[in-house]
Amino acid sequence: MLWAASAICSALVAVLLATRSFYLQQQPASPRTSTGAAEEGRHHHRRRACDDQARWVSKMASLHNASLVLTVDRRGCANFTSLQKAVDAVPDYAAARTLIAVDAGVYAEKVVVWSNKTGVTLQGRGNLETTVVWNGTANSSGGTFSSATFAVLAAGFMAYNLSVQNTARPANQGDAGGQAVALRVAADQAAFYWCGFYGSQDTLLDEQGRHFFRGCYVEGSIDFIFGNARSLYLGCTISSVANAAAEGAVTGSVTAQGRASPDERTGFAFVRCSVVGTGQVWLGRAWGPYATVVFARTYLAAVVAPGGWNDWNDAARQESVFFGEYECTGPGASGGGAAQRVAYARQLDQRQAAPFMDASYIDGSQWAVPPLLPPMQGDDDVISAEYANTMAGSM
Template sequence: MMLKLFWKAHQNWVKLMGSFNHSLLQKASNKFTACRTIKVHKNPKKGDFVSVQGAINSLPLVNLCRVVISVSAGIYREKVVIPATMAYISLEGEGAAKTIIEWDDTADRRGKDGKPLGTYASATVAVNSPYFIAKNIAFKGCHLHAKTNSFGALTAQKRESFLEETGFSFVKCRVTGSGALYLGRAWGTFSRVVFAYTYMDKIITSRGWADWGLYSYGQYKCWGPGAEYGGRVSWSRELTKQEVQPFISLKFIDGYDWLP
C-alpha cells in the first residue's frame, strides 16, 4: 500500500514539474546588466585579486547589483563561500577545462573548532545567495572520481517529504575510480537521485543503490560497465522519457527564472 502511494505521489510530481506552475517564485527579479567587473588572476599584476574568495570578500555584505567576477585560466586551490546576502554574483571563467576551482574537504574532516565539518560545510563552492550564475568554469566534482577499499556511496540526498521539490540530478557526467561504490544512499526518508546520459565505470556495484528508507532512484540512458541495469535493486528503475524530463530540464532548478 505504501509503495502504491509513493508511486502515485511521484507521478503527480512529474506532472507538476512538467508544468509552468511549480516555481515558488511568482516573478523573477533577476538583474543581468553588470554594475561592476572584478578580475581574478593568479598573477597579481594582471588582476584585482589572486583568489576567487578574495574577490567575493571585497563586495559589500548586502550586494544589490550584478557583479561579474572574471576568473582567468588556472587551477584555484581554495574553498569558496558566497553568503546569503550577496545576491547577483556571476563567476565567469575561460572554459570549464581551463578555469577550475578545487578543494578536498570531506564531511568527516575536522574544522578549526576541532569538530567534523559535516556535509554542508565540506562543499568546495558553497552558494547560499540567490541569482548566482556560473559560466565557463568548473567546480571540481563534475567528473566524479572515487577511491575506496570498501563500499561507499557517491551521493546522499536529503528529502523528508513528498512535498519537497528537491533531488540530485546528474546529467552528462562521468563516474570513475577504484574500489566498490553505490550510486547513492538515502539521507532522510524520501531521498531522490537521478543519473542521465552518464558514463559509469565498473566501480559502481551491480545493485547500484544502498538500501535505506523509501526513496526514488533512477537512471536514463547511462552507459559503461557500471551502468548495467540487470542487477539493480528492485526499487530503482530505468526511467522513461516522460519520467526523466523534469530532472533534465532547466525547470528542475527554476532556471528560466534566473538564468539569462
C-alpha cells in the same frame, strides 16, 4: 590685459617644453647592463600579460552584461590578489550583476560568498587553469559543512570555467571527522558551467535551493554529491576515486540525497552524464528516507556496483525512496551485463522520466541563463552551441 597675460603664459610653457625636449635629446644614453635588459624584459612581459588580461576581462564583461567588474590575479594586473577580498567588495544585495574575473593561477584560500553578496558571476580562465584550493576537514573546521573550500550562500550566483579543490588527505575507512567538502551550495538559483570539483569524501555539498551544473567534472569517493537541493546535472562527468577492494566490495557512493519528507520538492537529476573511475560505488545511498535521484541517458561504467543503490541500512527506506534510471548505457547500467539492481530501484519509462529531463525540473528557464534553456528534445543541447563555443574561446 587678461588676453595678453594668457598669451605670455602660453609662450612661456611652450619654451619650457621645447627646452626640456632638447635637453632630453642631448643626454647620453645609459649603458644597458645585462641586469637592466632582463628587468626591461620582465616589465615588457608583464605589460603584455596585463594587456591580454584586460582584453579578456572586457570580453567577459560584455558577454555577462555586468554592471560592475572586479578582477583578481597574482601578477599585479588586477584589483585584488585574493578572491575573498573581491567577493567582500561586491555591493550588498545588488540588483545588478557583478562580474569577478579571475585570471589563471592557484588561489590557496577559503572563500565564502555571503548571503548579502547577491548576483555574483565568477569567471575563470579554464577549469584546468583557474583553481581555488584549501584543505579543511570536519575535524579541523568544526564540522563537515564548515570544511568547504568554497561556499555559496547568496542567491543568483553563477560560476564559469574554474575548479575548486579540497586537498585534505583522503580519510581511511572508519575515520571520524575526515569529511572534506570542496564546494558547498546553500543558496537558491545557483549555476555552474564547465567547472571542476575535486575531493574525496563529501566533495560537493549540494545543500539546498535550485541548482544547475552544466558540463562539470565532479571527483570523489564516498557520498561525494550529497545534500537536499533540487539540482540538474547536465552533461557532467562523475568520477569515482574510491579504493578498489577484494571480491568487488563496494567502497563508495556517488550520491547521498537528503529528502526528509514527501512534501519537499528536492532531488538530484543526472542527464546525459558519465559515471566513471575506480573502485565499486553505489549510484546513491538513502541519506534521507525520501531520497530522490534519477540517472537518465547516462553512461555507467563498470565502476557502478551491480545492485546500483543502497538503503543506508534501513529497510524501511526502500518503500519511500525514489531511485530511478532511464535509458542508461554501459557495463554498469541495468541490463548492461552483470548489473542486477536492488528490487526497490526503478526502471523508468518516458512519462516517468520526463519531469527530470530538462531545465523545468529546476524552473531553470526563469534564471539558468545565459541563454534561457529550452526543453531538451532528443540529443539536442540545452545550451546553444554558439554560446558554448564563445565561452570555450575565452579560456
